[in-house]
Amino acid sequence: MAGALVLAGSAAASASPARVPAPRATAVPRPTAPRPSPAPPAPAAVRPLRRPVHTLKDYRRVLPGRAFPADAVALTIDDGPHPVWTPKILRLLDRYHVPALFCMIGNQVLGHEAVARSVVRDGHQIANHTWSHPTRMGRRPHTLMRRELARAQEKIYDTTGYAPTLFRSPGGDWSPALLGAAAKARMVPLDWSDDPRDWTRPGVTAITHRLLAARPGQILLCHDGGGDRSQTYAALRTVIPALRARGYRFVALDQRHP
Numbered sequence: 001m002a003g004a005l006v007l008a009g010s011a012a013a014s015a016s017p018a019r020v021p022a023p024r025a026t027a028v029p030r031p032t033a034p035r036p037s038p039a040p041p042a043p044a045a046v047r048p049l050r051r052p053v054h055t056l057k058d059y060r061r062v063l064p065g066r067a068f069p070a071d072a073v074a075l076t077i078d079d080g081p082h083p084v085w086t087p088k089i090l091r092l093l094d095r096y097h098v099p100a101l102f103c104m105i106g107n108q109v110l111g112h113e114a115v116a117r118s119v120v121r122d123g124h125q126i127a128n129h130t131w132s133h134p135t136r137m138g139r140r141p142h143t144l145m146r147r148e149l150a151r152a153q154e155k156i157y158d159t160t161g162y163a164p165t166l167f168r169s170p171g172g173d174w175s176p177a178l179l180g181a182a183a184k185a186r187m188v189p190l191d192w193s194d195d196p197r198d199w200t201r202p203g204v205t206a207i208t209h210r211l212l213a214a215r216p217g218q219i220l221l222c223h224d225g226g227g228d229r230s231q232t233y234a235a236l237r238t239v240i241p242a243l244r245a246r247g248y249r250f251v252a253l254d255q256r257h258p
């Protein structure tokens, strides 16, 4: 697999990849402000990967740079923004100074723009999680793949000033064609390594138990959108301090952003 996870261009060649000039939260468009220019290009063309990134080790193979700490884990939160659950989770993250990657759906940003902006304002990161969260994304026509990625990217950037460089397929449904579409859009395909299946609402205990099984180097998956996420929120209230107490360090994933 090692040979497969390679970026073409300067991002792979450099230990400090070119940065996407993500404007600060203050650059977020106000009603009177002009619309921002089109999203800045992501650094370097990306050669299609044979599989998405599952772990921090995978990520570091794709984007060379300083190694993650040995006790690092990354928290990713999908399907928002949501007007109820995203702010609650943001307050929780803030309390413990934990960074997270929010994998946002474009049509959820629509109508919840202020919530999306608060994610960036709080210092978190955003990944592209398609415009409409289609099922079987890996088997969809290429034009639909391209449109789903581009439309979400435009909405996220226009709303928050943040241009995602990571892409997560709905349900982790990948195919060579979708990996190719992500590469063409200059995004790194991202999966996860610990899935508590919180979206099925298996109960707080089950979600907590599964998340507490996390090991260093893993990418954890949770949801703030797609329905009632009270179980997820309750589990995170236990899991975040517990993992911190165990000595785990939560790290920001999208290191091409400040």
Ligand SMILES: [Zn+2]
Residues within 6 Å of the ligand: 078, 079, 129, 133, 169, 170, 171
């Ligand atoms: Zn999703």
